[in-house]
Amino acid sequence: MGNEFVSCSFLLVLLITLAHGNVLRLPSMDGGESDSSMMMGMGVEEEGKDPDYKAYFFMKDVQVGKTIPVNFPHLKESDPARNLPTKTPTSLPFSLKALPSLLRFFSIPPASPQALAMEKTLTDCQIERPGEHRACISSVDSLIDFVGGIFRPDVPFEILRTSVATKTSPVLQNYTVVEVKEKTSTKSLPCHNLPYPYAVFYCHILVDTTNRMFKVTLRGENGAVVEAVLICHMDTSKWNPSFFAFRQLGVERGTTEACHFAPAYDMVVVLVPN
Ligand SMILES: *[C@@H]1O[C@H](CO)[C@@H](O)[C@H](O)[C@H]1NC(C)=O
DSSP, X not given: OOHHHHHHHHHHHHHHHHHTTOOOOOTTOSSOSOHHHHHHTOOOOOOTTSTTOXXXXXXXXXXXXXXXXXXXXXXXXXXXXXXXXXXXXXXOOOSGGGHHHHHHHTTOOTTSHHHHHHHHHHHHHHOOOTTEEEEEEOSHHHXXXXXXXXXXXXXXXXXXXXXXOOTTSOSEEEEEEEEEXXXXXXXXXXXXXXXXXXXXXXXXXETTOOEEEEEEEEEETTSOEEEEEEEEESOOTTSOTTOHHHHHHTOOTXXXXXXXXXXXXXXXXXXXXX
């Protein structure tokens, strides 16, 4: 997976970033996921301001030959906030208590949007939700421990990710569906990238949900090909009835599935069937 490189180069990248005086990129800094979407495990930002923003689909719309508008944000393949190193990249504390010293370490001004985003990430990572296995992980090793702890040690799993759209692709464009392959895995854990100076993923498994997972090849109007992970939530009956997915699909909760593409900065862990 090339994680050795990421791991070794992490501090270097970080130092270069700091040396250049750039603001560290924190994904979904502009509001990020709403709490409700996080609770429901969608990983889709509510961009309700744009009436054309398409995030949700019916399964029948994502079939070979169909054309659908999809929104893939631009991001850097090499972004240290996106790439999970083998080992936790730093001995820094990861707790809300340590926020002031972390802000000093990363040269982030208190009360800046980045500081608030870090505070929210640290807060969200401390919340316990009954009935939900959840963890914030920042290395492959901690992901292996987390998945092994839920199922059994050494349970085989695969990480699915949506490929990064090229910079020359418009963020929103029409894509033709070229191929659809279902991943036959009964268990999947979405891992949402949280804003932080290094890669932090909030991974969870929700009990009582039946998701279907597809690898979809899309070709954009500009010719760019994206390999995307499609997640179809087959049971939406417990979702917030006013969630924007239902407005967009024009249905009531629980009456149909709701499918969305995993954003390129997220990961989906699926167990490899025996
Ligand atoms: C996608 O195609 C439809 C039908 O041709 C068109 O109405 C729509 O504006 C296109 N959307 C984008 C984002 O290009």
